[in-house]
Amino acid sequence: MKRQHVQKIGEILSLVAAAIVIIPIFLVIILILVNGIQALSWEFISQPPRSGMTEGGIWPAILGTILLTIVTAIVVMPFGIGAAIYLAEYAGDNRFTRAIHLAIVNLAGVPSIVYGLFGLGAFVLFFNLGTSIIAGALTLGLMTLPIIISTSEEAILSVPQEFRIVSRSLGATHWQTVRHVVLPNATPGIITGVILGLVRAAGETAPILFTVAAFYLPELPRSLLDQTMALPYHLYVISTQVPGMPLQIQYGTALVLLLMVLSFTVVAAIIRAIMRRRREW
Amino acid sequence: MPMADKKLSIQDVSFSYGDDKQALRNVSLEINPNELFVIFGPSHSGKTTLLRLLNRLSDLLQQAQIQGNILFNGMDIFAPNTDVTELRRQICMVFATPTPLPGTIYDNMSYGLRMAGIRDWGLIDGRIETALRQAALWDEVKDRLETSAFALSGGQKQRLCIARSLALEPEVILLDNPTSGLDPISTSTVELSLFELKQKYTIIMVPHSVQQAARIADNAAFMLNGEVIEVGENADLFVNPTDKRTEDYVTGRFG
Numbered sequence: 001m002k003r004q005h006v007q008k009i010g011e012i013l014s015l016v017a018a019a020i021v022i023i024p025i026f027l028v029i030i031l032i033l034v035n036g037i038q039a040l041s042w043e044f045i046s047q048p049p050r051s052g053m054t055e056g057g058i059w060p061a062i063l064g065t066i067l068l069t070i071v072t073a074i075v076v077m078p079f080g081i082g083a084a085i086y087l088a089e090y091a092g093d094n095r096f097t098r099a100i101h102l103a104i105v106n107l108a109g110v111p112s113i114v115y116g117l118f119g120l121g122a123f124v125l126f127f128n129l130g131t132s133i134i135a136g137a138l139t140l141g142l143m144t145l146p147i148i149i150s151t152s153e154e155a156i157l158s159v160p161q162e163f164r165i166v167s168r169s170l171g172a173t174h175w176q177t178v179r180h181v182v183l184p185n186a187t188p189g190i191i192t193g194v195i196l197g198l199v200r201a202a203g204e205t206a207p208i209l210f211t212v213a214a215f216y217l218p219e220l221p222r223s224l225l226d227q228t229m230a231l232p233y234h235l236y237v238i239s240t241q242v243p244g245m246p247l248q249i250q251y252g253t254a255l256v257l258l259l260m261v262l263s264f265t266v267v268a269a270i271i272r273a274i275m276r277r278r279r280e281w
Numbered sequence: 282m283p284m285a286d287k288k289l290s291i292q293d294v295s296f297s298y299g300d301d302k303q304a305l306r307n308v309s310l311e312i313n314p315n316e317l318f319v320i321f322g323p324s325h326s327g328k329t330t331l332l333r334l335l336n337r338l339s340d341l342l343q344q345a346q347i348q349g350n351i352l353f354n355g356m357d358i359f360a361p362n363t364d365v366t367e368l369r370r371q372i373c374m375v376f377a378t379p380t381p382l383p384g385t386i387y388d389n390m391s392y393g394l395r396m397a398g399i400r401d402w403g404l405i406d407g408r409i410e411t412a413l414r415q416a417a418l419w420d421e422v423k424d425r426l427e428t429s430a431f432a433l434s435g436g437q438k439q440r441l442c443i444a445r446s447l448a449l450e451p452e453v454i455l456l457d458n459p460t461s462g463l464d465p466i467s468t469s470t471v472e473l474s475l476f477e478l479k480q481k482y483t484i485i486m487v488p489h490s491v492q493q494a495a496r497i498a499d500n501a502a503f504m505l506n507g508e509v510i511e512v513g514e515n516a517d518l519f520v521n522p523t524d525k526r527t528e529d530y531v532t533g534r535f536g
Contacts, residue, residue: 162376162378162380163380163382163383164341165338165341165376166376166380166382167382167392167396168338168341168369169336169338169369169373169374169376170369170370170373170392170393170396170445170446170449171366171367171369171370171393171396171397171449172366172392172393172396173366173396176396180392180396181382181383184383185383279383280383280429280430280431
């Protein structure tokens with residue numbers, strides 16, 4: 001066979017592989033969109049469920065997921081970004097640093113249900129936080145920590161080394177250099193990483209199963225120590241635990257969850273694009 | 282402060298970094314106040330390494346090892362009580378590639394002063410204007426200090442980097458091939474400004490070429506493989522070198 005033919009075949013095979021990745025995503029989105037779109041209404045997203053959840057809306061679950069995501073962001077960002085700064089700027093290449101990196105890789109590989117059980121044991125029971133938003137957010141935070149550390153570290157390392165040397169040569173200390181030169185230029189990457197981490201957190205069911213999620217709660221949470229409903233768990237409940245559940249509501253709930261998660265991702269992409277266009281180097 | 286007639290005194294300095302990379306061997310040089318001292322030689326002869334040692338930017342290298350002494354105004358710069366950030370404000374470095382920091386011209390010019398903790402904006406503005414005038418850049422940028430430093434041309438960027446150091450009112454300026462990427466007109470603008478600057482500052486410079494070295498140097502040192510081969514006044518070194526290797530390099534037989 002001629003080399004050109006081999007070349008062509010290789011090209012086609014890789015195209016097919018890429019296309020196969022795209023197809024399921026589109027199928028999922030289209031399926032949920034077509035089946036769920038009729039359920040969407042102002043009432044659906046602003047009212048609590050009624051009649052054993054077979055009627056009404058899903059507002060408590062939407063609000064719960066928003067609250068969980070915000071609280072997760074607040075608890076995880078200082079630790080995640082702080083650890084990334086340490087690893088990228090201060091830690092030398094030694095055994096301790098390698099141990100930390102290994103721990104992060106392994107943390108990223110732990111199944112989410114294990115995080116859920118750990119959260120139950122550590123936050124709900126040992127720290128006596130009870131089944132609460134704060135316990136759920138801490139559990140989700142722990143799960144997203146590896147993503148946030150890795151992406152933030154990468155963002156910090158991508159700031160050109162010359163900037164650091166110039167800053168030091170003008171008499172800035174190491175910390176001043178990090179604070180005034182490195183972090184401002186790493187921010188877009190860090191924000192993207194944080195958002196992508198939170199997207200995962202927002203869509204997870206297992207970690208919130210035992211730590212925060214309520215099966216059905218007619219009232220909205222009043223403090224961080226309250227339970228709350230949450231979209232992923234609510235979806236699980238209405239799809240498997242409630243007999244006679246209208247399909248429309250199931251698909252509608254899935255659609256809302258999907259739209260929330262997708263809009264996060266889109267926001268991350270927009271931030272990245274804007275910052276990249278504004279970047280001068 | 283002990284009195285010293287030499288601005289910098291480099292005494293038998295050897296330096297290595299990384300995995301046993303020997304960069305400098307027994308280097309000794311004396312640099313007078315207000316002179317333009319040129320360190321020249323082929324690539325990888327240790328010129329840049331020597332410059333970076335003088336304000337301890339070499340501290341940023343992994344596994345740096347140094348022997349010998351460097352005295353600045355008679356004070357040992359490697360003494361444990363040396364304030365390194367203060368040293369770098371007194372001995373400023375300008376790099377071969379003009380590297381503005383992300384931000385405006387004003388951000389760049391005020392950076393060193395702000396990091397030094399100066400909050401007197403009147404003083405900062407004054408220093409910026411003086412420094413930009415000294416670097417022959419004021420007229421070109423005075424109306425656009427709040428625009429991005431990256432929008433400047435190559436020659437303007439390099440003069441900005443020189444001015445950025447001058448704003449700190451240092452005693453010594455280290456210039457590592459400051460005209461490397463510049464066209465002949467920008468190069469002569471920079472060279473001309475050097476004659477002005479040495480009235481006020483001591484300048485140590487790695488030149489772009491032997492010709493440039495001969496044009497501008499008061500005193501010069503020829504370096505090869507991490508060693509100083511020959512030191513002398515301009516008139517001697519470029520016209521009647523004593524060492525065969527210096528002669529071969531100056532006359533273009535190698536390099």
